[in-house]
Amino acid sequence: MRKGITMVPGGVTTPGGITSPRGFQASGVAAGIKSDKRDMALLVSDTPAVIAGVFTTNRVQAAPVLLCRERLAARQARAIIINSGNANACTGTDGMRDARRMTQLTADLLQLAEPAVFVCSTGTIGRPLPMDKIEAGIRLAVKALAPAGAGAANAAGGADAATAIMTTDTKPKQIAAEVEIDGKLVTLGGMAKGAGMIHPNMATLLVFLTTDAAVEAVALQDCLATAVDRSFNRISVDGDRSTNDTVLFLANGAAQNATLDRRHPRWKAFCAAVNALTGELARQIVKDGEGATKLVTVTVRSAPGKRAAEKVARAVANSLLVKTSWFGADPNWGRVICAVGYAGVPVNPDQIDIAYNGQFAVRGGQPVGLAPEILHAIIAKPEFGIEIDLHLGRSTYTMTTCDCSDTYVHINASYMT
Amino acid sequence: MRKGITMVPGGVTTPGGITSPRGFQASGVAAGIKSDKRDMALLVSDTPAVIAGVFTTNRVQAAPVLLCRERLAARQARAIIINSGNANACTGTDGMRDARRMTQLTADLLQLAEPAVFVCSTGTIGRPLPMDKIEAGIRLAVKALAPAGAGAANAAGGADAATAIMTTDTKPKQIAAEVEIDGKLVTLGGMAKGAGMIHPNMATLLVFLTTDAAVEAVALQDCLATAVDRSFNRISVDGDRSTNDTVLFLANGAAQNATLDRRHPRWKAFCAAVNALTGELARQIVKDGEGATKLVTVTVRSAPGKRAAEKVARAVANSLLVKTSWFGADPNWGRVICAVGYAGVPVNPDQIDIAYNGQFAVRGGQPVGLAPEILHAIIAKPEFGIEIDLHLGRSTYTMTTCDCSDTYVHINASYMT
Numbered sequence: 001m002r003k004g005i006t007m008v009p010g011g012v013t014t015p016g017g018i019t020s021p022r023g024f025q026a027s028g029v030a031a032g033i034k035s036d037k038r039d040m041a042l043l044v045s046d047t048p049a050v051i052a053g054v055f056t057t058n059r060v061q062a063a064p065v066l067l068c069r070e071r072l073a074a075r076q077a078r079a080i081i082i083n084s085g086n087a088n089a090c091t092g093t094d095g096m097r098d099a100r101r102m103t104q105l106t107a108d109l110l111q112l113a114e115p116a117v118f119v120c121s122t123g124t125i126g127r128p129l130p131m132d133k134i135e136a137g138i139r140l141a142v143k144a145l146a147p148a149g150a151g152a153a154n155a156a157g158g159a160d161a162a163t164a165i166m167t168t169d170t171k172p173k174q175i176a177a178e179v180e181i182d183g184k185l186v187t188l189g190g191m192a193k194g195a196g197m198i199h200p201n202m203a204t205l206l207v208f209l210t211t212d213a214a215v216e217a218v219a220l221q222d223c224l225a226t227a228v229d230r231s232f233n234r235i236s237v238d239g240d241r242s243t244n245d246t247v248l249f250l251a252n253g254a255a256q257n258a259t260l261d262r263r264h265p266r267w268k269a270f271c272a273a274v275n276a277l278t279g280e281l282a283r284q285i286v287k288d289g290e291g292a293t294k295l296v297t298v299t300v301r302s303a304p305g306k307r308a309a310e311k312v313a314r315a316v317a318n319s320l321l322v323k324t325s326w327f328g329a330d331p332n333w334g335r336v337i338c339a340v341g342y343a344g345v346p347v348n349p350d351q352i353d354i355a356y357n358g359q360f361a362v363r364g365g366q367p368v369g370l371a372p373e374i375l376h377a378i379i380a381k382p383e384f385g386i387e388i389d390l391h392l393g394r395s396t397y398t399m400t401t402c403d404c405s406d407t408y409v410h411i412n413a414s415y416m417t
Numbered sequence: 418m419r420k421g422i423t424m425v426p427g428g429v430t431t432p433g434g435i436t437s438p439r440g441f442q443a444s445g446v447a448a449g450i451k452s453d454k455r456d457m458a459l460l461v462s463d464t465p466a467v468i469a470g471v472f473t474t475n476r477v478q479a480a481p482v483l484l485c486r487e488r489l490a491a492r493q494a495r496a497i498i499i500n501s502g503n504a505n506a507c508t509g510t511d512g513m514r515d516a517r518r519m520t521q522l523t524a525d526l527l528q529l530a531e532p533a534v535f536v537c538s539t540g541t542i543g544r545p546l547p548m549d550k551i552e553a554g555i556r557l558a559v560k561a562l563a564p565a566g567a568g569a570a571n572a573a574g575g576a577d578a579a580t581a582i583m584t585t586d587t588k589p590k591q592i593a594a595e596v597e598i599d600g601k602l603v604t605l606g607g608m609a610k611g612a613g614m615i616h617p618n619m620a621t622l623l624v625f626l627t628t629d630a631a632v633e634a635v636a637l638q639d640c641l642a643t644a645v646d647r648s649f650n651r652i653s654v655d656g657d658r659s660t661n662d663t664v665l666f667l668a669n670g671a672a673q674n675a676t677l678d679r680r681h682p683r684w685k686a687f688c689a690a691v692n693a694l695t696g697e698l699a700r701q702i703v704k705d706g707e708g709a710t711k712l713v714t715v716t717v718r719s720a721p722g723k724r725a726a727e728k729v730a731r732a733v734a735n736s737l738l739v740k741t742s743w744f745g746a747d748p749n750w751g752r753v754i755c756a757v758g759y760a761g762v763p764v765n766p767d768q769i770d771i772a773y774n775g776q777f778a779v780r781g782g783q784p785v786g787l788a789p790e791i792l793h794a795i796i797a798k799p800e801f802g803i804e805i806d807l808h809l810g811r812s813t814y815t816m817t818t819c820d821c822s823d824t825y826v827h828i829n830a831s832y833m834t
Contacts, residue, residue, distance in 0.1 A: 059764050060754055060782070092781075125752070126784045334507060334660075338475065
């Protein structure tokens with residue numbers, strides 16, 4: 001881990017999560033939207049927080065996304081109310097009314113101004129929200145909040161929230177990080193829900209980040225945008241973002257540091273902590289991808305430009321034939337070089353090198369005669385890396401991805417019905 | 418079927434195939450490249466034929482593709498030798514030597530000029546061709562040719578060839594068509610091997626077409642390019658073509674019509690017959706896609722341009738979440754509208770209509786409340802159509818695709834090893 005940053009793993013019995021920073025409370029309750037599981041989460045800052053947000057680029061955007069975008073303009077927030085089990089997408093004016101009603105009721109119960117409440121939904125598209133259950137759930141979630149400064153009870157609330165936002169995720173995703181700024185200990189926390197097999201599909205990605213640092217609003221937005229580009233966008237969520245993808249980041253200043261911005265000497269240290277947090281959550285998302293059994297990093301080197309490196313990395317990381325061969329622990333580098341060839345970049349086939357965990361399988365576009373057993377042993381590991389060298393320039397790009405198993409098909413053949 | 422065109426289905430006992438046109442012979446034999454199955458095919462024209470070809474756009478091209486492209490310049494051919502089980506791709510200068518050797522031996526045995534022999538390979542990438550088996554196979558294939566004008570024996574040769582080019586195909590793909598030109602009966606025949614789940618992947622597509630029509634060379638090339646764009650490219654093979662994709666079309670003039678070109682009054686009728694043939698082969702390929710259980714047409718209407726219509730149709734037809742929901746007979750139109758939203762076209766979500774076999778599920782971006790049982794009954798069919806209306810312009814594009822089943826994953830997790 002980077003120097004000066006202490007990572008605090010999340011979990012039901014460990015404290016790392018959205019309530020690790022001072023002045024945040026959270027809860028997760030079962031409102032009956034999806035049978036008896038937790039399906040509503042609430043995150044509250046004790047004091048007004050600065051908020052930054054990054055949203056799906058899909059042309060079809062769910063009602064809560066539209067509402068969050070609208071409210072983000074003021075850069076101020078106190079609470080986020082979240083439900084899983086229903087995406088409130090393709091629900092028209094009724095959907096907007098329901099999203100507003102969620103924030104209004106939350107604001108009333110917490111005695112906040114309505115525009116300071118944000119809302120996120122994830123689940124099935126095109127069904128009206130069951131507002132009776134949602135409203136009862138909001139009341140439950142407010143009641144379930146631990147009192148401010150409740151310590152362990154507070155941490156449990158964060159873990160409950162991380163569970164409540166799950167859809168096909170098999171485990172909650174949480175992490176916290178600590179970094180010293182102006183002699184103060186600043187804490188950052190985060191939770192996320194995963195996204196189908198991530199790319200090229202569009203099951204929703206939701207990420208919530210908190211910090212007790214005082215941060216200037218525009219700087220916080222820049223920091224978040226960069227962190228998302230280096231993490232969630234490199235697990236390939238961007239090109240095909242869902243109707244609901246949302247990343248929100250609250251900074252409430254409880255650490256009482258001098259407000260951070262680009263000119264602050266510790267700005268880079270703070271951004272590094274944010275990158276560490278989002279990088280770890282991105283990794284947790286890929287590891288828990290639907291049906292995933294392996295985590296694979298695809299690195300393209302010596303590309304003629306960053307965009308070219310990215311195109312090649314995405315083509316390989318998203319190839320269904322490549323992903324299924326990883327599942328089968330099949331050292332089929334032919335599918336990798338084929339994906340390189342169709343990535344839309346003018347590569348020279350006779351210059352391509354391909355290595356697995358540093359072992360060359362292909363040099364100059366041809367197999368080097370590496371024993372299949374060696375390759376097979378690498379691809380059978382739960383984590384490995386593929387390095388592709390194009391010998392065309394100086395740009396590098398890395399994608400983190402997973403394999404595609406029959407479980408993925410089973411999950412997605414019957415998600416709705 | 419189109420007026421004036423008679424389609425002749427293929428099969429082991431029926432005559433429709435590459436040897437239906439006069440003056441073509443074919444054979445298919447087992448050379449031991451893939452255990453005991455037929456794995457080498459030979460197609461011969463009794464007289465010099467004009468040849469047209471369309472090849473993969475992948476930057477990584479197999480040796481036989483490079484050789485065919487080189488020889489196509491002369492627009493003259495007598496024979497095509499084909500093997501399955503090994504793609505002769507990423508095999509460097511040795512691969513080129515082996516591809517040339519295949520054409521040289523075929524030419525010697527048939528007493529032809531070597532440049533008049535073309536070669537295609539399909540199978541695993543990056544392994545040297547087993548030339549001992551290949552050479553023995555070529556000798557077998559030449560011996561197995563029926564004598565010219567052998568009738569039924571000739572048809573059997575065509576069927577054997579269609580079987581020999583298969584890889585993961587479960588059945589051979591053949592068809593013939595007849596059309597009258599200048600008072601002569603002109604026959605066209607074709608065989609194909611399928612391509613994985615087709616798009617977005619790259620298992621090889623090989624298609625061989627024959628006709629006894631006399632056709633001018635450049636006109637034949639134009640006709641083939643258009644036919645491929647309307648058929649195989651709309652089952653989405655183009656953007657991600659394999660290292661070996663090849664479509665070759667031989668016209669030997671045995672029907673003794675006045676040579677066809679753009680100015681001939683029956684040019685359109687001939688091209689219509691070619692389109693009918695390629696359309697039917699494309700359909701057979703999708704129906705036999707790896708693990709496919711359903712054939713689905715995705716039609717985008719009222720798009721702001723042809724490219725926009727195509728982008729939206731491809732996004733839907735290639736979405737793994739959409740494909741797996743079809744496999745589960747899950748009426749999950751939310752995944753369809755989500756794919757429309759990320760296609761990269763500035764759609765207006767509030768104007769999108771989606772219908773299944775003409776039954777509207779979505780109008781103006783919202784569900785119309787169609788009973789799930791009705792949708793389910795449509796999606797449970799082996800063939801159905803999805804129509805997406807963007808209400809933005811006048812362009813239409815249709816893709817033919819299939820679902821994605823767990824069988825697909827099983828096939829591709831262990832294809833090589």
